[in-house]
Amino acid sequence: MRFRPPWFYVVAPSLGALAGLVYGSIFEVGPLTGAAIRGAIIGTPIMLYERRLLAPALRERVRSLATPLFLLATVAIYVAMIIVGNAAASTVLNRLFRFMYSERNAMLMTDTGLLYALCISALVVFVFRVRDLIGPGVFANLLIGRYHRPISEERIFLFLDVTGSTRFADRYGDREAQAYLGQVFNALALPVSQTRGSIDDYIGDLALVTWTMERGTRDAACLRCVFDFAARLAAESEAWRRRFGQVPEFRAALHCGPVVTAEIGLERHKIAYFGDVVNTTARLEALSKTLGVHVLVSADLLRRLGPLPADLVAEDLGAHALRGREEPMTVASVRRRAPVTASVAPIQSQVVAG
Incomplete structure (x- = not known):
């Protein structure tokens, strides 16, 4: 897109x-x-x-x-x-x-x-x-001083964790693991850019991506980003195997809600997000590991997305408790109706509704 x-x-x-x-x-x-x-x-x-x-x-x-x-x-x-x-x-x-x-x-x-x-x-x-x-989004916002004063807004958050990176480091060493993660995040950059998102931070083997509600919900752009990233990894699978001996896999969690966005820091400026939505997204990423699925999305976001694109299908998986939340969240899976390629099995993406 x-x-x-x-x-x-x-x-x-x-x-x-x-x-x-x-x-x-x-x-x-x-x-x-x-x-x-x-x-x-x-x-x-x-x-x-x-x-x-x-x-x-x-x-x-x-x-x-x-x-x-x-x-x-x-x-x-x-x-x-x-x-x-x-x-x-x-x-x-x-x-x-x-x-x-x-x-x-x-x-x-x-x-x-x-x-x-x-x-x-x-x-x-x-x-x-x-x-x-x-980051393009952070740079533009810092340049115009948009968040010099804290602003309340709604945003979509994606926590994307590269799975198996610790085993990769144990096998090949830290330098090769750094090169591996660097290439994975390089591959993520284009789907994020094409869906008008922003990679706001890297935390070890995890990338934090955000969208404004308007950009992230247009044609389910935030979900498109995840599926386009999986499609790119599958399409370039042979190159990944030649260079690193394996094709990257990942888990992801998406959630949306109100946050306070502000520019913080003096010598090193950064745009930070404050609110429960960030912690909830992190909990969803942990839940994805427990459930053995690859992508989790909150019910609030699923409702805001409206009807999913024709090539995506959702399946209800029931309610699950999240640490730090009193009410359980309902889990749903979302997958593509057709595989990415005939020869490479697609990553089965799941979505949490809650």
């Missing part, structure tokens, strides 16, 4: 046009209209690349590099896009608007233009790397 808000297709070229206007104003290199058009044509491919609409496999591979290599590789990719985009933009401006004396001169990039492109590229890459390090 690749949801793109309509405004994105306006913002992408607009940001490029703005960068072009800034360049044209500072260096006085011809009509500002031409500078804006040039900036839009040059900047749009970069925005498409960052939004995984252009060369997504290359972007994912580059993002997995160490920060110094990531910076160098991304700047190189940006500069290549800028040079090619400049040639395309100059050709358009020359043939349609005659802003240059000759098409050949129009396609050449000045030293000033190249230096400007390098500086802008380095700045953008640095911002995107910081965003990746703390």
Whole structure:
């Protein structure tokens, strides 16, 4: 599921046009209209690349590099896009608007233009790397100060625990276990991003993912994330076996409810969630192990999701007590009607209603 808000297709070229206007104003290199058009044509491919609409496999591979290599590789990719985009933009401006004396001169990039492109590229890459390090959602919210004052809101929480990681570490060692978990969480990033969620924290072999109610309930996006993650692991099973000798498995729990969200910390800022819903989700994750199922979801969330998508089916499993709660929670399982592939057995996902 690749949801793109309509405004994105306006913002992408607009940001490029703005960068072009800034360049044209500072260096006085011809009509500002031409500078804006040039900036839009040059900047749009970069925005498409960052939004995984252009060369997504290359972007994912580059993002997995160490920060110094990531910076160098991304700047190189940006500069290549800028040079090619400049040639395309100059050709358009020359043939349609005659802003240059000759098409050949129009396609050449000045030293000033190249230096400007390098500086802008380095700045953008640095911002995107910081965003990746703390999470896109957290970065945006910290930047605009949304949670500088505590806010009461409803959110969906997913606790996803990679099972068997302790046995893996005992067998292969801590370094290999770290590489294993790193690759697992890398694989989780795309389904979370595609469902507009946010990976807010990693705790050992557990990932904490959240959604706003509006985003997480649209087409059961929070459940889609779990099933898409399982599908990705199944589709890449041979690669996992070659690299690590096994295909990752996981347990997960989903719950929703009111929380107080606030920005905490002074030297290290973090967005934290306060409320019973977080503890309840942790209890559900523990319950999933007791029941021997892979995914648990609370009844509140199941009701908020409404009718499940046609390829998902729910089955009531009865009521179960949770530590710290007076009332029991009713358990249901949710599974896909068809296997992910013909040769690889799908992960049987379960959902708790309670």
